[in-house]
Amino acid sequence: MDKKVAFIGAGSMAEAVISGIVHAEILQNEQIVVTNRNNKERIDRLERRYQIQSIQDKEKVAVDADIVVLATKPYDLEPAVQSIKEYLNPNQLIISVIAGISTDDITALIGNQSPVIRAMPNTSASIGYSATALSAGKYAGEEHVVEAKALFDTIGTTAIVAEDDMHTVTGISGSGPAYMYYFVEAMEKAAVEAGLDKKTAMELIAQTVVGAGEMLKQSGETAASLREKVTSPGGTTQAGLEALAAGGFQETVQECVKNARKRSVELGEKN
Structure with a gap:
């Protein structure tokens, strides 16, 4: 996959997905970038462990990315998006792995017509055994679903579900x-x-x-x-x-x- 992927948020779920992608070798390590709100020690540790890039400059992270993965805690989503929204464009695929937040809510926060895919992997992603559900937002087409599925297929199995079912998915395979x-x-x-x-x-x-x-x-x-x-x-x-x-x-x-x-x-x- 010839894409640059930026992770906004560096918690356990972000690390699980990064670990799975790195071990699957679907991307070169330098194609993966991670940043978070203020914990530089955390992203530095991820950089050393997975040989990826860690950048505090939100503009550089967002502008250069083909795929932006939102991986914050739910209550950190709004400030995280606010810090990068002016650098986002509708040609980028936005993937959220945040529990409970709808694609409509994310679209409203971003403020443009970027395709948004909601994903619910689990921490078994780190060893390539995640059970991941995907659902598409209103601006996401079939090609975006295919692209997201290709990414998450590297860390386990994926299923496409209606967004209304994502709360249930969270309760079974997510948790x-x-x-x-x-x-x-x-x-x-x-x-x-x-x-x-x-x-x-x-x-x-x-x-x-x-x-x-x-x-x-x-x-x-x-x-x-x-x-x-x-x-x-x-x-x-x-x-x-x-x-x-x-x-x-x-x-x-x-x-x-x-x-x-x-x-x-x-x-x-x-x-």
Whole structure:
């Protein structure tokens, strides 16, 4: 890809995407530029770690970029855009990875008809395993969606969704890795309490998570069908699942996703 990409914001999500792109080698390192509001130490660290450019000069960052990735915290978006909007032009593709902020809101902040794509990757982008959803703003055409998809395909899988569904996406794949880690924490604790050493427990649990994910992707079967195949009547798996059901596991997970979605909506309404 012969494009220059500028990241406005240098938090964990920006780093995850940068890391994935660098490792995928879709861009030369010098084609990636990062800046943020005032944390020079942070962007200097990213420059050293990924051999990219870090620039505090907002004008240079914005003017030279073909693609501008907005990766700030939601409450930092407006001042960040205000600092670069006079240097933006409608030929640049704007990609936002900010939870809860609509493409219409971003277009209004920018003040021109730049194509805007909203992306929701997750932190697994850093190792090329992100699940990313994309939705297009009113000035974004098919060619812009294709360009954004090519970029995010380098860090995992992508899906094109209606923007109305992005709050739900945030609640599942955006925040989803944290739910998985929380579940793994509980399994690890149970294993260690039962006498298994921590290293062995983590190796087994991590591979179990990876294997289950690959089965979901490759088998073409539903999660319910795969669960039933593992569950023998009266067996150990059934005993474990009964404990989860008694604790309201499915209802708790559903509430978890609803809460994350609700927070995404709230973040959008505040901006």
